[in-house]
Amino acid sequence: xxxxxxxxxxxxxxxxxxxxxxLVRREAIVIxxxxxxxxxxxxxxxxxxxxYLHSFDGVLFLFFAMTVAxxxxxxxxxxxxLLYRTRKTVRxxxxxxxxx
Amino acid sequence: xxxxxxxxxxxxxxxxxxxxxxxxxxxxxxxIVAWVACxxxxxxxxxxxxxxxxxxxxxxxxxxxxPDRVLFDWxxxxxxxxxxxxxxxxxxxxxxxxxxxxxxxxxxxxxxxxHDDPGFTRYFSYLNLFVFMMLNLVLxxxxxxxxxxxxxxxxxxxxxxxxxxxxxxxxxxxxxxxxVNRVGDFGFLLGLFLIFSHLGTLTFDEVFxxxxxxxxxTVTFITLLLFxxxxxxxxxxxxxxxxxxxxxxxxxxxxxxxxxxxVTAGVYMIARCHVLYEMAPVSMAVVATVGALTxxxxxxxxxxxxxxxxxxxxxxxxxLGYMFLAVGVGAFSAGIFxxxxxxxxxxxxxxxxxSVMHALAGELDIRRMGRLKExxxxxxxxxMMATLAIAGVPGFSGFFSKDEILWNAFSSxxxxxxxxxxxxxxxxxxxxxxxxxxxxAFFGRYRxxxxxxxxxxxxxxxxxxxxxxxxxxxxxxxxxxxxxVLGGGNHFHQFxxxxxxxxxxxxxxxxxxxxxxxxxxxxxxxxxVAVAFIGIGKAYYFYIKEPSMPKRAAEALPGxxxxxxxxxxxxxxxxxxxxxxxxxxGTILWRQFDENVVDRTVNVVAAIMRxxxxxxxxxxxxxxxxxxxxxxxxxxLLILFLM
Numbered sequence: 096x097x098x099x100x101x102x103x104x105x106x107x108x109x110x111x112x113x114x115x116x117x118l119v120r121r122e123a124i125v126i127x128x129x130x131x132x133x134x135x136x137x138x139x140x141x142x143x144x145x146x147y148l149h150s151f152d153g154v155l156f157l158f159f160a161m162t163v164a165x166x167x168x169x170x171x172x173x174x175x176x177l178l179y180r181t182r183k184t185v186r187x188x189x190x191x192x193x194x195x
Numbered sequence: 196x197x198x199x200x201x202x203x204x205x206x207x208x209x210x211x212x213x214x215x216x217x218x219x220x221x222x223x224x225x226x227i228v229a230w231v232a233c234x235x236x237x238x239x240x241x242x243x244x245x246x247x248x249x250x251x252x253x254x255x256x257x258x259x260x261x262p263d264r265v266l267f268d269w270x271x272x273x274x275x276x277x278x279x280x281x282x283x284x285x286x287x288x289x290x291x292x293x294x295x296x297x298x299x300x301x302x303x304x305x306x307x308x309x310h311d312d313p314g315f316t317r318y319f320s321y322l323n324l325f326v327f328m329m330l331n332l333v334l335x336x337x338x339x340x341x342x343x344x345x346x347x348x349x350x351x352x353x354x355x356x357x358x359x360x361x362x363x364x365x366x367x368x369x370x371x372x373x374x375v376n377r378v379g380d381f382g383f384l385l386g387l388f389l390i391f392s393h394l395g396t397l398t399f400d401e402v403f404x405x406x407x408x409x410x411x412x413t414v415t416f417i418t419l420l421l422f423x424x425x426x427x428x429x430x431x432x433x434x435x436x437x438x439x440x441x442x443x444x445x446x447x448x449x450x451x452x453x454x455x456x457x458v459t460a461g462v463y464m465i466a467r468c469h470v471l472y473e474m475a476p477v478s479m480a481v482v483a484t485v486g487a488l489t490x491x492x493x494x495x496x497x498x499x500x501x502x503x504x505x506x507x508x509x510x511x512x513x514x515l516g517y518m519f520l521a522v523g524v525g526a527f528s529a530g531i532f533x534x535x536x537x538x539x540x541x542x543x544x545x546x547x548x549x550s551v552m553h554a555l556a557g558e559l560d561i562r563r564m565g566r567l568k569e570x571x572x573x574x575x576x577x578x579m580m581a582t583l584a585i586a587g588v589p590g591f592s593g594f595f596s597k598d599e600i601l602w603n604a605f606s607s608x609x610x611x612x613x614x615x616x617x618x619x620x621x622x623x624x625x626x627x628x629x630x631x632x633x634x635x636a637f638f639g640r641y642r643x644x645x646x647x648x649x650x651x652x653x654x655x656x657x658x659x660x661x662x663x664x665x666x667x668x669x670x671x672x673x674x675x676x677x678x679x680v681l682g683g684g685n686h687f688h689q690f691x692x693x694x695x696x697x698x699x700x701x702x703x704x705x706x707x708x709x710x711x712x713x714x715x716x717x718x719x720x721x722x723x724v725a726v727a728f729i730g731i732g733k734a735y736y737f738y739i740k741e742p743s744m745p746k747r748a749a750e751a752l753p754g755x756x757x758x759x760x761x762x763x764x765x766x767x768x769x770x771x772x773x774x775x776x777x778x779x780x781g782t783i784l785w786r787q788f789d790e791n792v793v794d795r796t797v798n799v800v801a802a803i804m805r806x807x808x809x810x811x812x813x814x815x816x817x818x819x820x821x822x823x824x825x826x827x828x829x830x831x832l833l834i835l836f837l838m
Binding site (some may be wrong): 140188191192194 | 827
C-alpha cells in the first residue's frame, strides 16, 4: 500500500503551487484557477485521511467543498464577465480602485 | 372630614390636568375652562372651611395632636423615608384658608380680566397648578414635600410672569425671578441637607421633636440657610429685586402670587420651623433686622415711583418685611395675622390696579391718571378700603395686625426700640405712598389723553364682585385678632397659640398684661396711629392741596430724589457685580480654558491619530493579491504559533 505521507505531500505541494499562483499571477482567470487548485489539494488530503482512518467524514466533507467550489466558480466568473464589460480588463494589477 | 384633607390640593390638581390636557387639545370654549378652574378652587375652599370647622370643635390641645394624613410612601432610599402626607393643625389650616379663599376670588376676577386673551386656557391651567403647589407647600408634613411646593410655586411664578412671552420685558422678568429665586432655593436646599444629615429625618414632627439634640452652631446654620431661601421667595434684602419686575405678568397674577400667597411662603416656613428658630437667637436677630431694613428700604422706593403696580410691588416687599420683623422677634402668630390681612388688602389693591388698567387700556403711569373716582366708583371705594387698611387706620384690618407687630417688636425679648422705630417710620411712609397713589389715581384732575378718559369705564361685575368681597374682608378681617388692651379676645392669636407653644404663651402674657404694660401698649399704638395720620396728611397736602409741592420737594433734594427714583441703583449694582462679572468670567473661561485647553487637547489627539493613520493607510494598496499575501502570512504565523 502506498504510504499516507505520499498523498499528504502531494496535497501540500499542489496547495503551495496554488498559493504561489494566486500571489504572483496577474490574470484574474489564472488566479481563479489557482484557487481551484488549492481546493483540490485540500480535497486530496481529505480523501487520503478518510481512506487511512477508515472514516467517511473526509469524503463527505469533500463533497461539500466541491459544491461550494462550483457555486463560487459560478459567482466568480459572473463577476469577471461584468468586470470585463465595465473596465475592459480582468488583470488584477489594473483593478486597484479601492486604495488610499 | 380631616381625613379628606388631601382633597384640598387634589381639586386644583384635577383642574390643572383637565384644563391643561383636555382643554388645550379639544380647544374648549372659555366658559367651560373658566367653570372648571373656578369650581375646582371653590370646592377646595369649601373643603378648607369644612376642615377648619372640624378643627374648631376640638380642644386647643387636640388641634395640634392630629396625626399626619399620609397618602403613600414617596421616596424610600437608605435612611431617607419620605411620604406624601399632609399635616392639619391651626397654622396649616389658616394658610390653606387664606390661599384657597383669596385664590378663589382672584380666579373669578381673572375670568373677567383675561376675557378673550388667546392664552385663556393656558392661564387657568397655570393658575390651578399654582394653587396646587401652594397648598402642598402649606399642608406638607415634611420638608421635602414642602420643598416640592416651594419649587412648584416658583415654576408657576416664572410661567405666569412670562405669560405674555412674545414681548421681551415679561420674558426677561420671568427669567430674572427664576434665577434670583434659584439663589435662595440653593440655601434652602442646603438647610434641608443639614437637617437630614444631623437628624436623619425630614418629617416636621420628628425634626422638631429631635431638635434639642442639635448643637447651637448647627441650628444657627440651618436656620440661616432656610432664611436665605425665604429671602429669595419672599423678596427680602438682598434678593428682592425680582418682585418689582414680576409686575410684567397679568395683574391678577401679581395679586395672587406676588402679593397674597406665594411671597408669604417664607414667613410661613419660618413660623412652621419656629422650634428651630427659637433655638437660634442669632438667626432670630438676623430675620428681624433683615425684615425691618427691607420694610423701610422698600417703602422709601415706593415714595417716588410712578408705576401703579410697582408702587404696590414695593409696598408688598415692605409689608413682607413687617412679617419677617414679627417672626424675627418671636411673634409668630402676629406675623401670620399680618400675612392674612395683607393677603386681603394687598390682593385687593392689585385687583384695583387691574381694574384701572382694564379701564385705561393698560395704562400704568399714575402721572397720566386722576379723577377716576367719578368713572369707576366701585373700584374707587374698594381701593380706598384697602388703602385705609394698609395705612393702619384704626378700625381696619391692617391696623390690628400691624400694631401687634409693632408692639411685639418693642416688647418681645428679641425686640428693641430700634426695630420699633424703623417699623413706625415705615408705617408713616406706607400711609404716605399709598395715599399718594390713591390721590394721584382717583382724585384731582385727569392728566391722560381725552380719548382714554372717554373710554374709561367701570369693570364688569365679574371683576367688581370679588373686589367688594375682598374689601369687606379687608375691613373686618382684623376683628378676629383684636388685642386685649382694646378689649378684644384676640381669637386669632389663641387659635394659633397651641402651635407656637411656650414662646407664644409668654407673649400672650405680655400682651394681656394690664396696668403699666397695657398703658405703654396704648401709648405706642397712639404713636403709630399718629404717624399714619401724619403720612396721610402729608400725602393730602402734597397731592391735593399743593400739587406743586412734590416737584419743589424733588428740587430741594435732587440727590435723594434721584437715588430713590432710580431705586438706589440696586439693579445696576447687581448688573455690574453679578451679571457682568459672571459674563466676564464666562468669557475668560471660554477664551482661555475652553479654546486653549479643551479644544487644543482634542485637536492634538486628533492630530496624533491622523499621523498614525497616514502611515497605516499605505497598507491599503488596492491590489487584491497584497491582501491575499496578508492572509497567507497571517495563516502561517497562526499555524506556527499553534504548533
